[in-house]
Amino acid sequence: MMDANDSTAITVHNPRARKLRSLVWNDFTKERRPDGSYVAICNHCKKQLTASSRSGTTHLKNHLVICTSTKRVKRKKLVVRRLVLKSNDAKNEGGMSSEHSQFDQELSRQDLARMVILHGYPFNIVHHVGFRTFVRNLQPLFKMASADIVKADCMKIYENERLRLHEMLDKIHSRVSLTVDMWKSIADMDYVCLTCHYVDNDWRLQKKIINFFPLGPSELGQDVSKTIMERLQEWNIDGKLCAVLLDNCSTSDFVASELIGYLRAKGFLISNGDLFYARSCGHLLNAIVHKSLEAACEVIDRVRVSVQFVKSSQERLSILQKNAEQIGILEKPLVLDAPSNWPSTYMMLETACHYQEAFKHLAESDVDNASFLSPKDWEDVRAVIECLDVLYQALEKFSATKIPTANLYFNDMCGLHLLLKTWYKSPQPFVACMAKEMLEKFEQYWDSNRMLMAIASVLDPRYKMKSVEYFFKQIYDDAFEAKTRIDNVRDSFINLYNEYVGHSANSSKLQAFYAGNNSGYSGGEYVNGGECKTSRITLSDTQRGLDQYLKETSSGHPARSDLDMYLEEAVHPSKVVPLDSEARTLNQYLSSTDPAIIECLICSQDWIGNETEVSSVDALAIVPSTAFLETNGDECMLPAGGD
Numbered sequence: 001m002m003d004a005n006d007s008t009a010i011t012v013h014n015p016r017a018r019k020l021r022s023l024v025w026n027d028f029t030k031e032r033r034p035d036g037s038y039v040a041i042c043n044h045c046k047k048q049l050t051a052s053s054r055s056g057t058t059h060l061k062n063h064l065v066i067c068t069s070t071k072r073v074k075r076k077k078l079v080v081r082r083l084v085l086k087s088n089d090a091k092n093e094g095g096m097s098s099e100h101s102q103f104d105q106e107l108s109r110q111d112l113a114r115m116v117i118l119h120g121y122p123f124n125i126v127h128h129v130g131f132r133t134f135v136r137n138l139q140p141l142f143k144m145a146s147a148d149i150v151k152a153d154c155m156k157i158y159e160n161e162r163l164r165l166h167e168m169l170d171k172i173h174s175r176v177s178l179t180v181d182m183w184k185s186i187a188d189m190d191y192v193c194l195t196c197h198y199v200d201n202d203w204r205l206q207k208k209i210i211n212f213f214p215l216g217p218s219e220l221g222q223d224v225s226k227t228i229m230e231r232l233q234e235w236n237i238d239g240k241l242c243a244v245l246l247d248n249c250s251t252s253d254f255v256a257s258e259l260i261g262y263l264r265a266k267g268f269l270i271s272n273g274d275l276f277y278a279r280s281c282g283h284l285l286n287a288i289v290h291k292s293l294e295a296a297c298e299v300i301d302r303v304r305v306s307v308q309f310v311k312s313s314q315e316r317l318s319i320l321q322k323n324a325e326q327i328g329i330l331e332k333p334l335v336l337d338a339p340s341n342w343p344s345t346y347m348m349l350e351t352a353c354h355y356q357e358a359f360k361h362l363a364e365s366d367v368d369n370a371s372f373l374s375p376k377d378w379e380d381v382r383a384v385i386e387c388l389d390v391l392y393q394a395l396e397k398f399s400a401t402k403i404p405t406a407n408l409y410f411n412d413m414c415g416l417h418l419l420l421k422t423w424y425k426s427p428q429p430f431v432a433c434m435a436k437e438m439l440e441k442f443e444q445y446w447d448s449n450r451m452l453m454a455i456a457s458v459l460d461p462r463y464k465m466k467s468v469e470y471f472f473k474q475i476y477d478d479a480f481e482a483k484t485r486i487d488n489v490r491d492s493f494i495n496l497y498n499e500y501v502g503h504s505a506n507s508s509k510l511q512a513f514y515a516g517n518n519s520g521y522s523g524g525e526y527v528n529g530g531e532c533k534t535s536r537i538t539l540s541d542t543q544r545g546l547d548q549y550l551k552e553t554s555s556g557h558p559a560r561s562d563l564d565m566y567l568e569e570a571v572h573p574s575k576v577v578p579l580d581s582e583a584r585t586l587n588q589y590l591s592s593t594d595p596a597i598i599e600c601l602i603c604s605q606d607w608i609g610n611e612t613e614v615s616s617v618d619a620l621a622i623v624p625s626t627a628f629l630e631t632n633g634d635e636c637m638l639p640a641g642g643d
Helices: 058-067 068-092 105-119 123-127 129-138 148-172 221-233 252-265 281-295 297-311 314-326 344-354 356-365 376-397 406-424 429-458 466-475 479-503 540-552 562-568 595-609 616-621 626-631
Strands: 028-032 038-042 048-050 176-184 189-201 205-214 241-246 278-281
Touching: 048 058, 105 123, 105 148, 105 297, 105 595, 123 129, 123 148, 148 595, 189 221, 189 595, 205 221, 205 595, 221 252, 221 616, 241 252, 252 278, 278 281, 278 429, 281 297, 281 344, 281 376, 281 429, 297 314, 297 344, 297 356, 297 376, 314 356, 344 356, 344 376, 356 626, 376 406, 376 429, 376 540, 406 429, 406 466, 406 540, 429 466, 466 479, 466 540
Parallel strands: 176 241, 241 278
Antiparallel strands: 028 038, 038 048, 176 189, 189 205
């Protein structure tokens, strides 16, 4: 017999009770509290909402829109039904089994909208005869939506995913970083892409496109910075910004200055904004390449004229190939570059150098033509190729966005710095002159990025202060300058640590401030890095000494604090990670689309294209993988490599 004072919820059959008519109650359970009020408990996430007679059901429907568990359960059921249908088809050996399946028009419409988003299909695909025939034969019960309805469904997905992302960004404990990229349409209209990078509460690195908006032809840097701040405030992350990277914006310095001024006045910046503004390493490398091409323009033009002279005549091209075959040169396409695309210039120089002896034989048979290169020219071409090869390999790595973070850049940038200084000391006047132009441009950009990259490297347990110590000793010829720069990095890192301690909710449990352990570097350990003995040197060569330095200096010491322990304990071994590349050009379809729809489609594709479903089966049956998007660039809304 139940005690009258028992507080457990009681369900009593009341024939006069109002029947729950709304379909929303299929996803909720209504229960009565001990105080007589009613609550609606979500069957998926178990969240409790009010269920009084006056509250209606709108708030319950709104909850289902953003309830992740609801979506997954529904989609899981759909996948299960599909698998059951497939299994029945196999058992029946071709017999009709559609009667055993349950068709869901709403979920199928969602699938259609998601397909359009993920692959960048035009909305009017629903009017294509072939597509309509395919869908009708696949599922006769499906009522094909109009292009306007598909567009509305895509906008709804965008709004729902935006709410989810907004809620997630509110909950994360870490700061976020922002990249500001400039995109162009084929109609030469400029767009700004804002991408948020952060570590979520499960310690996973995340990257989300949060806004994509057009720039008017007359908009200045002040307008850009104002729009960016407005968007950050809409996302409520202006107080969480750690750093901003302005890639290819013509007014980058001004925009960064405006953002720093606003955020500094609000007290939102760490280190008073000294580590806030960064420039893209890929942008820096492009600038260096253009300097090298300017310095070598004469010899490059001569190669271009020679290649064009040969390719303009099928007879001359056949003679060149015949000469190459007789000499034993493997056949490969002879490339003529597009001068505005420096990788194609690099390929032109490389293939021309490959056929150097064949060009020499062709010149001997056509002595009246002055377009062929002299031995001195070929020597200069090989020097240009050596420089461009290093920069090309580095650019492929620095252009990636999925995996690499700032800690991975520091070693390569320091290695590149060493190479430029080595080339600058080259006995070849042509190489030294070209390196001088590149080195000046490099140091101009690197000065503003060095400290941020160095601190990121210190936070990498594979390197800590070791890579900073090793490379700075090699780069700076003066021992005192090297020591000063190393100490500056260490002091900045300690100050950053102390600032985080001061802001920590648990700061009372930690050591209040850290004075620093000056035993990490000794001026007496300095060894000046000499000039490289060989002319052929790569980025990998510059880091071999670092590996040895790590082994020699990574012995443990008694720790006086957590920070000392981190900096002084042995580093973790490193491993190589493959990297991808990214392009930044809208395709023809998007270039002619309304900017609001472009933002909807690009952001939605980024959000739902990277989400993880309940199982691998779901991913195969419902959402194409990211890898699929990358290998089918023609069907993607984002360019190949976009993530």
